[in-house]
Amino acid sequence: MTAAGDNQRTVALLWGEAITPTRGPKPTLSAARIARTAIDIADTEGLAAVSMQRVAASFEYTTMSLYRYVGGKAALVELMVDIALESPPAPDASADWRARLETWAQAGLERYRRHPWLLGAATAEHRVMGPHELSWLEAALDALSGTPLTVPEKHDAFLVINGHVRNVAQELAHSGGDAEWNATMSGILDRHGDRFPTLTAALSSGEHHTVGADSLQFGLACILDGLAAQIARRQR
Amino acid sequence: MTAAGDNQRTVALLWGEAITPTRGPKPTLSAARIARTAIDIADTEGLAAVSMQRVAASFEYTTMSLYRYVGGKAALVELMVDIALESPPAPDASADWRARLETWAQAGLERYRRHPWLLGAATAEHRVMGPHELSWLEAALDALSGTPLTVPEKHDAFLVINGHVRNVAQELAHSGGDAEWNATMSGILDRHGDRFPTLTAALSSGEHHTVGADSLQFGLACILDGLAAQIARRQR
DNA sequence: CTCTACTGTATGCGAGGTACACAGTTAGGG
């Protein structure tokens, strides 16, 4: 299968290991430029609007010319992800693990808000991680380096926090303005509410659930409290 | 836009509100049968393998015949999701909230493991929720009904736990057997490990991070500990 | 018996990803 070769080429691109040829015409484009243009499109029109033809048209180039640089659509998306994740939160050695993880989570949420398509792009398979994506992992592990947690536990902690950030971002991406969805769902609950007593009671309680910045805080506080308990248990 | 009409029709399908015609030939297929076949395909070959033509071919039917039943691909996927979520965890009123949430999370994880494509299908947009999906939410809220948390907090708690389950499922779906990925990533760390000191140290520590059932437990314990702390604070 | 609503089919369009062959361009080797 050609997947191995493709993977090889994608890894080389992501990690800057590609060999630059000397002969022939100078390339006028670059993988990074293509990816950045694709990111612009995805930011404003969504990931679905990113097609080879669309990106090529932004340069007034032919569709096929892109294949000289990025190998395929999958590779392009992986590049987009890694470039969108550049400049991860800088480790601040003076803060304790909790504060560092909080800023980490906040930075992650902001990144997801700036590039909502990241949520859909990272979903697919076990992607090869690029340098920037790895840096985020590195930063999270580094924040926990002073704690007595084991390596797998640190990894698990990263998993939990990252998952929470992703989830809040997903919720934020859809909240607000979706009046039609609200109407549809409340119509459904009007007709079938008897099957969901707790839910109906919750919705009619008047305390509406507005997704906002505090959505991150509540869950994050839970997770970090639990983590602190683990750490305290370990230190005894 | 036709989106409203489509939505209407999808809602009717999901919630069994469709009117069944009396005249004309009896339908030989049904939306549910089509969705179940699509689920079988997605279970074994992934969501990407589910196309109208592929599903229709399973019945030895024409592609277009499916449109008599499901309205479109998006509607089919929504049906698939809701059917895959049928029989949510039964509420056990005798257990306390923590035990109930633990079984809820466990059941969710098993569901995601049986239908890994659920992870990719639920990602897209703010989908209309079907009866089964709503039942999962109902069950989670019901588990928390005895606690002094506010309605938004219960909702947030659901969000955190659900996100964690999804994340663990995602990790599990890709772990193991992916020897090529492992080789690729360790090759990368061999060449660029100096940029990721904490990560390299973690990997060379010998404590390998094997994703398993305990991955759910660690994070879940953190979250539930934090939730318990919130509840205790509220009860004082 | 006929009309009408309904089912399944046949055909075709447009969009998207990509393989392939080709023309134009440039650096290094003889």
Add this chain to the structure above:
DNA sequence: CCCTAACTGTGTACCTCGCATACAGTAGAG
């Protein structure tokens, strides 16, 4: 100095997919 190999961008073509539309066959209602 030029020629050849390597490389870039292009044109064409093919496949798959979602879906619109028009059509033929079928069966209940009156």
